[in-house]
Amino acid sequence: MTKSPVTSDPTAGGTLSRRDRVREATLTEIKSIARRHLVEQGVAGVSLRAIAREMGMTAPGLYRYVPGIDALLVIITADMFDELAEAVAAADASAPPEDTELRLHSALRAFRIWAITHPAEFSVMFGPRTRLDPDADITPALEAGNRFGSTFFALCDRLLQEKDIPLPRDEDIDPELTAELRSFADTVGLSAHDVPVGAALVLTRCWIRIYGVVCMEVFQHLGFVVNDMEPFFEAELQNLMTGLGVRYLPGEGKGDPVTDPAG
């Protein structure tokens, strides 16, 4: 294993110096152990000392790689957002490109599945910021969150654009709210093809409802009595779709969701 002769220029595209490579590997190890601790013991179980112990080194050494515990949590949170976005995108791509309705269904269901199979991650990403210092710099996580939001909303937008969804008229929307929706559409990259604010509004409201059901399920606030929240998710999905004028497609799950005369 002779050392590669191309180590002189770390800034060269793609190839990294040996030093940078092992450094990156160490950082990856830190993140992966932190992630495992997060999954196994919750966010409270993530500590620099424990990570270092498991790596066979001491806690201060980790400060060569990470500015502190808060920053580490922010970093892995960003990673998890990207991971979630990828899972949703994969589910979307798994459906036939022309089957708009199915793609939307499977993307939303993928979000739920990822959430309930990654409760610890979901809690950190979508729950209240309880552990971090209130004035910590969480921009990386926010950026990743926006990245996720962008892919998600872009997906919904493209899908909704094909169908003719009934949208609220611009005049009916509070001007203050309109302004907020505009800036929102901007940050999420939605306003490229001049989408009406009504679309942003409808998308946002749909997102809020999906978020709500999933939070309820993951945080288990009905879990002491309801074991399986899937019917509620499906009912919400159905209500959402029909409200959008989109045909509801039952999943492969436990059969029909609850019918929906009131909701």
Added chain:
Amino acid sequence: MTKSPVTSDPTAGGTLSRRDRVREATLTEIKSIARRHLVEQGVAGVSLRAIAREMGMTAPGLYRYVPGIDALLVIITADMFDELAEAVAAADASAPPEDTELRLHSALRAFRIWAITHPAEFSVMFGPRTRLDPDADITPALEAGNRFGSTFFALCDRLLQEKDIPLPRDEDIDPELTAELRSFADTVGLSAHDVPVGAALVLTRCWIRIYGVVCMEVFQHLGFVVNDMEPFFEAELQNLMTGLGVRYLPGEGKGDPVTDPAG
């Protein structure tokens, strides 16, 4: 101030011995300081040592009053549930008893208002259990949560009973789900007057949606771009009410909520 002669029987109804009185006062002080720390610094800022320091005593002394930090958090969580239930009940009572729709509106709005004015409390009560030991005994908090749920659902139930809400037929509900809804109705004290499972289902779904909007607002997952979430709450409320066949009553807030062709 001679000592009251009735100190021999602490079990006597109402009157407590002097010792028990100061003990209770100390416990109250502990809880109130803990609560203040929770509000000012978030749940991560609640510590036995800090509380003891502020009380002019040492941390181990608190163990005479509380089994540990987790138990203390559970206790104050239970208190907060009762407080929330009281706030909702008060809002309900503030409306004319015969005005069913208004009572429902003001109760739901009271829930939101309490939540956004008590974000730290709400996060502990309705967010993920992130700080507590996963196998800690949280039954007091669960009981208080059930207490809150009971008053809330009883309120909704009584209101919905007056009106003729379209309910899903029993045959259309998955039997497995029916069983869960039945046990749910039991724990929440809803099945006293033989309410159909459809009612429990509709109530649950409404609750999920209210919970969802409020979580979104309190946890600020749209807060980086949307400053005021009230329109979204009102829109959801309107959609909910009309879906229930109940007239929507606009609040005193910023005027009309968003119209609702799709949602």
Added chain:
DNA sequence: TCATGTTCGTTAACACCGTTTGCTAACGGT
């Protein structure tokens, strides 16, 4: 009044945690 048992709060100690400081040793490029 005196003795007794209970309760309260203390100090000391253990085991964790995040973080800073100063050091040593290895590495990498000249």
Added chain:
DNA sequence: ACCGTTAGCAAACGGTGTTAACGAACATGA
């Protein structure tokens, strides 16, 4: 071979929850 950069370490400071042993204040019965 030289020398600057970097990785990792030990020590230390202050914070946390929790347990054990002890003393003092208290309430009660003889």
